[in-house]
Amino acid sequence: xxxxxxxxxxxxxxxxxxxxxxxxxxxxxxxxxxxxxxxxxxxxxxxxxxxxxxxxxxxxxxxxxxxxxxxxxxxxxxxxxxxxxxxxxxxxxxxxxxxxxxxxxxxxxxxxxxxxxxx
Amino acid sequence: xxxxxxxxxxxxxxxxxxxxxxxxxxxxxxxxxxxxxxxxxxxxxxxxxxxxxxxxxxxxxxxxxxxxxxxxxxxxxxxxxxxxxxxxxxxxxxxxxxxxxxxxxxxxxxxxxxxxxxxxxxxxxxxxxxxxxxxxxxxxxxxxxxxxxxxxxxxxxxxxxxxxxxxxxxxxxxxxxxxxxxxxxxxxxxxxxxxxxxxxxxxxxxxxxxxxxxxxxxxxxxxxxxxxxxxxxxxxxxxxxxxxxxxxxxxxxxxxxxxxxxxxxxxxxxxxxxxxxxxxxxxxxxxxxxxxxxxxxxxxxxxxxxxxxxxxxxxxxxxxxxxxxxxxxxxxxxxxxxxxxxxxxxxxxxxx
Ligand code: FES
Numbered sequence: 001x002x003x004x005x006x007x008x009x010x011x012x013x014x015x016x017x018x019x020x021x022x023x024x025x026x027x028x029x030x031x032x033x034x035x036x037x038x039x040x041x042x043x044x045x046x047x048x049x050x051x052x053x054x055x056x057x058x059x060x061x062x063x064x065x066x067x068x069x070x071x072x073x074x075x076x077x078x079x080x081x082x083x084x085x086x087x088x089x090x091x092x093x094x095x096x097x098x099x100x101x102x103x104x105x106x107x108x109x110x111x112x113x114x115x116x117x118x119x
Numbered sequence: 120x121x122x123x124x125x126x127x128x129x130x131x132x133x134x135x136x137x138x139x140x141x142x143x144x145x146x147x148x149x150x151x152x153x154x155x156x157x158x159x160x161x162x163x164x165x166x167x168x169x170x171x172x173x174x175x176x177x178x179x180x181x182x183x184x185x186x187x188x189x190x191x192x193x194x195x196x197x198x199x200x201x202x203x204x205x206x207x208x209x210x211x212x213x214x215x216x217x218x219x220x221x222x223x224x225x226x227x228x229x230x231x232x233x234x235x236x237x238x239x240x241x242x243x244x245x246x247x248x249x250x251x252x253x254x255x256x257x258x259x260x261x262x263x264x265x266x267x268x269x270x271x272x273x274x275x276x277x278x279x280x281x282x283x284x285x286x287x288x289x290x291x292x293x294x295x296x297x298x299x300x301x302x303x304x305x306x307x308x309x310x311x312x313x314x315x316x317x318x319x320x321x322x323x324x325x326x327x328x329x330x331x332x333x334x335x336x337x338x339x340x341x342x343x344x345x346x347x348x349x350x351x352x353x354x355x356x357x358x359x360x361x362x363x364x365x366x367x368x369x370x371x372x373x374x375x376x377x378x379x380x381x382x383x384x385x386x387x388x389x390x391x392x393x394x395x396x397x398x399x400x401x402x403x404x405x406x407x408x409x410x411x412x413x414x415x416x417x418x419x420x421x422x423x424x425x426x427x428x429x430x431x432x433x434x435x436x437x438x439x440x441x442x443x444x445x446x447x448x449x450x451x452x453x454x455x456x457x458x459x460x461x462x463x464x465x466x467x468x469x470x471x
Contacts, residue, residue: 047444053178055171081177082439084170 003118006039009110015075019052022117027106028052029115030089033075039106039117040093044080051103054081056089059096078103125454126205127442128462128469130403131310131360131431132198132249133211134242135188136234144233144240149226160214161221163313166325170437179435187435191245198434199248202442205459206469208277209242209251210310210360216282217256218263219312227256228266235270243275250469252280252308257288257296264299271303277466278358279305282312283335285319289346297352304467310360311335336362337370340400344374347387349399356465358401364428365408368421371396397424401465403431404457405440412447425453429462 006020012031019028019042026042028051042051058074077096078087086096093103106117138160142150152158171177172187179187179197188194188211199207212219217231231254243251253276255263270276279300281288288309300307314335315321322328336359343349343357374392382388390398410418419425430446433439440446442458449457463469 047439047441049176050178055177079171081171082437084437 003116005114006117007115009037009113009115011115012037015056017052017056017078019050022106026050027117028078029108029117030056030078032089036090037108037110037115038089038093039108039115040078040087040089041104041106044082044085045095045101045103046080046083046085049080049082051078051080051087055079059086059088126459127202127430128459129198129202129204129207129432129434129442130358130401130429130462131210131405131433132194132207133188133434133436134191134194134209134238135186135211135435136213136237137185137189140241141230141233141237144236146229146232149229149233152226158226162215163321164325165321166328169325169329172437174437175435176437176439191242194434195246198432199246202432204248206462207249208308208462208466209238209249210280210308211252212254212280212282212310212312216280216284216310216312217254218258218286219282219284220256220258224256224259224262228259228262231256231263232266232269235266235276239270239273239275243273250275250277250466252276252278253305254280255296257281257286257293260293260296263296267296267299267303267305271299271305274468276303277306277468278308280308280310283309283314283339283362284312285315287342288339289342289344289348291346294348294351297348297355301352301354304354306356306358306466308358308360309336309339311362333362333366337366340370340396341374344392344395345385345388347385349395350387350389353399356399356401358403358429358465360403360431361405361433362402363406363408364402364404365410365418367396367402367427368418371422393423397422397427400427401429401461402427403429404446405431405433406438407440407445410447412449415447415449419453425456426461426464428457429465430458 014031014033017028017030027039028042030038058071059077060069064070076089087103088094093105095101109116175187181190181193217227220227234254238251242249255266257263311332316331371393378392
């Protein structure tokens with residue numbers, strides 16, 4: 001299967017995510033606050049938790065000095081429902097604590113209010 | 120559908136109670152103190168919740184919105200049936216555990232009894248796979264022994280649960296509890312409550328606290344061994360639940376070396392501490408650090424026996440370990456032991 005409609009654009013408000021199927025594969029479709037769509041394999045790289053049961057949130061960043069918190073990147077981070085690992089939606093699904101690890105991702109295009117993903 | 124192809128005895132499953140669920144099992148006037156006098160549980164932790172759904176896996180919240188572990192049918196579906204558990208040991212505590220409650224021993228004792236009755240009726244009697252833990256309020260030792268006498272002979276009660284907090288359980292004051300356990304073929308399961316890991320205080324961050332939980336487990340093991348509990352009660356077993364396991368070789372070496380030098384102070388110890396450990400102590404695997412196959416095999420070799428580790432998931436908590444993903448590949452014999460046989464050998468009341 002090359003490409004497939006996974007949901008309608010109206011199915012997701014900015015800042016939300018949902019699970020869908022790409023062929024037999026469970027995928028998670030995320031919409032960031034700027035309205036863009038992203039798609040990843042719906043399985044955490046750690047122990048395989050279903051990511052759509054987690055949370056889209058912001059992050060406290062690595063620019064912080066000890067004792068300082070800067071909350072930013074709102075709506076751009078997926079936090080896993082189990083052990084809480086954070087994945088950067090806008091940076092290829094890379095893990096914040098170890099950017100060498102990333103979630104397998106899919107290409108996304110929008111046609112006639114349909115969210116289509118393809119390999 | 121069962122996802123695994125090997126037998127699993129899960130040594131740490133947390134069923135969860137809401138206080139309102141045990142009210143009907145609670146004696147008066149304690150029920151009155153909760154329903155009419157606003158008694159509420161005490162909580163200590165000064166941190167943000169660690170994960171997306173507090174201390175639970177976010178996908179373990181029940182379909183009707185109750186916290187993970189509250190519903191047997193949902194637990195069966197998500198855990199026991201899906202993974203294909205052979206047996207599971209229930210280890211929930213009231214939060215805090217009755218033995219960790221401050222003051223008012225009578226309330227703690229009454230809550231422990233209500234909890235035990237609730238656990239038997241709502242969980243143990245309803246699923247053949249589930250075995251249970253006797254809750255006690257050990258600070259009132261004699262009442263705790265009465266409770267062990269009351270429910271300890273239930274065929275599905277396999278251990279007495281003691282929290283790891285700020286009481287050192289090897290103290291001779293608590294030995295009559297161990298005597299009662301031995302009498303009923305109950306092991307001791309120790310699980311941390313909210314132990315003060317920084318010299319009796321909270322560190323600034325949860326991540327520090329959680330990193331150092333194994334130190335609280337090490338303290339209890341050291342204390343139980345050197346206070347002679349295992350020499351006095353040779354049929355007693357202790358299982359350390361949810362402290363991970365990579366600390367085990369270090370503590371064995373350290374205790375043996377100290378024993379060689381300082382034995383004169385604890386003449387009741389007739390065996391090397393590491394031998395006592397091998398013969399009477401088990402350790403659950405979760406939360407497992409991510410080890411390679413070689414690192415894991417070498418660690419087991421350093422323990423000098425492959426009969427200490429018992430697999431556990433800690434369902435439904437956030438730091439759950441998946442039976443297929445948490446531990447590295449290992450040879451089939453070792454796998455059988457860690458995932459089922461060690462726990463079966465440990466608990467006399469678990470079917471073989
Ligand atoms: S399974 Fe996602 S953080 Fe562990």
